[in-house]
Amino acid sequence: MPANLTSEAKSRWMRASSTKDPQEKIKALEEFLSSVPKHKGNERLRGQVKRKISALRLEVQDRRRHSGSSKTSLLQREGVAQIVILGLTNSGKSSLLSSITKAKPVVADYEFTTQRPVPGMLRFMDIQFQLIEVPALTLGAAEGSGWNPQILSFARNSDGLIIVLDMSKDPSSQFDSITSELEKASITLERQRSQVEIIRKKGLSGIQILLSGSLIDCSSTDVEALLRSYGLHNVAVRIWGEAKLEDAEEAVLESSMSYKPSIIVANKMDLAGAEERLVALRRYVTQDIKTIPLSCATQTGLEEIGASIFQALRLVRVYTKDPNQKDPSEDPIVVKEGTPASEVARQIHSDMQRDLGYVKVWGPSSKYPGEKVGPTHILKDGDVVEFHTR
Secondary structure, three states, X not given: OOOOOOHHHXXXXXXXXXXXXXXXXXXXXXXXXXXXXXOHHHHHHHHHHHHHHHHHHHHHHHHHHOOOOOHHHHHOOOOOEEEEEEEOOOOOHHHHHHHHOOOOOOOOOOOOOOOOXXXXXXXXXXXXXXXXXXXXXXXXXXXXXXXXXXXXXXXXXXXXXXXXXXXXXXXXXXXXXXXXXXXXXXXXOOOOOEEEEEEOOOOOOOEEEXXXXXXXXXXXXXXXXXXXXXXXXXXXXXXXXXXXXXXXXXXXXXXXOEEOOEEEEEEXXXXXXXXXXXXXXXXXOOOOXXXXXXXXXOOEXXXXXXXXXXXXXXXXXXXXXXXXXXXXXXXXXXXXXXXXXXXXXXXHXXXXXXXXXXXXXXXXXXXXXXXXXXXXXXXXXXXXXXXXXX
């Protein structure tokens, strides 16, 4: 259902979106919330804004407690994707992080050991993922107690999730508790019929619609008009699946259900009864989520984590080659499945995308080595590309 916001409400949202200071943002969001019509179609939006305000208040409090600390800089994005490790207390999140990265979280056999987010880097082939272990999720997390709002904020802003379950207990009830809290915060583990992403980056000129699917009962022109009504003039909009105009509006307002590619880590598989619980869990989890049985105690099953994250995120590594060079670059450009060659060119430089004439491709997506293709050619993992401008 469309939000049906007034021009005043849209103006207040624009102010809240552009404000960086947490305290000023809280005030701006409260002003925006007061102008949002109270009808059923806006319940999710209002709930999302309230949770955002709660998370910001916690951030302000945390900054005051740790004034001058350099720890917050550790949570800056690194690697090709940021993955949040979620779980209930004593599920083994810290043990998992320390087992597959060089991070040194506190590992102890008592509840709520982790008090602050802890980052670590996981290498997989020639790329790295940033893993962030957050404090244990508790029931009522979405309502805003303790670290909970910030935990859910980390989850919503991540590229994917690792759900850690303790196989010494009923894993299905743990999974239910975690997904229930995520859903209250508008986070889902199930793929939606559509996904709309608003990309704000320096260097973007005008509104670019990147359509991998179709628009229902609206056109690209309607989407552009909607974005301009919210003061967005230099953005790129990625649209997957079958999207409606209200889906684009929810993306602008950050109130849409945010789909997070996920994997389940069934930890403590070395304990009695774990195999039977694993069978029951795999029957219970109907979503297309891979479950990895492992034991941090015995260090078994850990080798599957990197490949499983890569597959869940549906990533593609593309290597570039200069026409005058024999060998491609060692470091790949990492994009999503279904990405055309022109988008890879844009990531190198906007001028290259604008002036792109054709592309030579070596690899899985080419019919033969060095195939000459157009800018709309869809690339696959391991492709080597050579860009030629007009």
